Amino acid sequence: MTVAEMLRGSRVVLLDFDGPVADLFPKGSGSGIGDAAREPLDRAGVELPDAVRRTVEHLVVLEFAGAHAPGCVEDVERASVAGEIAAAGTAPVTAGVVEFLDACAETGRPVVVVSNNCEPSIVRWLEREGLQGQVAGVVGRPFGRPGLMKPNPALLDGVLKELDVPAESCLMVGDSVSDIEFGRRVGARSVGYAKSAERGAQLAEAGADAITDDMGRLAAALRSVG
Ligand SMILES: [Mg+2]
Structure with missing residues (x-):
């Protein structure tokens, strides 16, 4: 399957937060x-x-x-x-992610943030950047139950509550091996966001269907498949 085919087959984007969206620390x-x-x-x-x-x-x-x-x-x-x-309160926005969120909206793909960070932190950041309207939902780690963090597929229960879609039509985008592993376990396709060749190799080895080092380029690819 080509990257274009994979993107075309995706109806919902599951988006990791720290890395592809913001640089939290x-x-x-x-x-x-x-x-x-x-x-x-x-x-x-x-x-x-x-x-x-x-x-x-x-x-x-x-x-x-x-x-x-x-x-x-x-x-x-x-x-x-x-x-x-x-x-x-201070985390900078990742280059290209605003375009990526726009591309998802323009092509009719709801975005759900699925993160091992806590929901209140993500919501605060999205509101600060004026991006809360660009996401259909935010699913953070369950309080006091770190064993349920990605790659545990448990967070998908929250996602499926948000949107009635089969996992196979979801596309996971994340920068950690746990994101790719999560995608694999729930049956979603995945794109690894890697800022270094070393990370890219780790994400590819974990089973990422594609690797990108630029959220803006991923936005352009999404727009081109429509
Ligand atoms: Mg991350």
Whole structure:
């Protein structure tokens, strides 16, 4: 199947948030929220593996809490939500995504944001950018249940509640292996958004049907298939 055929066959776009839409934590600014997410675990005396101790990725900390320190998971979640909402106040828009959202609207494809970030942060950002009218729905991670984040297909239940469409006619666009894996598990086609050749190779290996390094180019491709 060519990229044009894949795009033509898609009726709904499932769009990851951090990466293809906004840069939620530009230039390592996630370290503050990573520390805040670790704080409840430290307070409870939970021993952290090195990778969890050092990461700037608060979602890695949240996932660890969900799996190994369930008594702390809600506090870690609260710190994560607060940090994401604060970051949404300044996160820059990804180049080309406004054109992409326009192209989806012009070609009659509803867009549902499907993200491992929390819904209030995404909604805040969309409102700040005046883009809330461009999306049909926002599905974020369920509070306190990090095990249900992508690639777990659970988030699709929220999507299918929003729009009555079969998964095969959905197109997932995301910049992480978990996005591509999510697409594969639910039966959707996927486009990997990769800013480096290394990431592109990882997304292709995960099973992405196509790779792009430019949301504007994806918008143009969508317009050309109509
Ligand atoms: Mg992402």
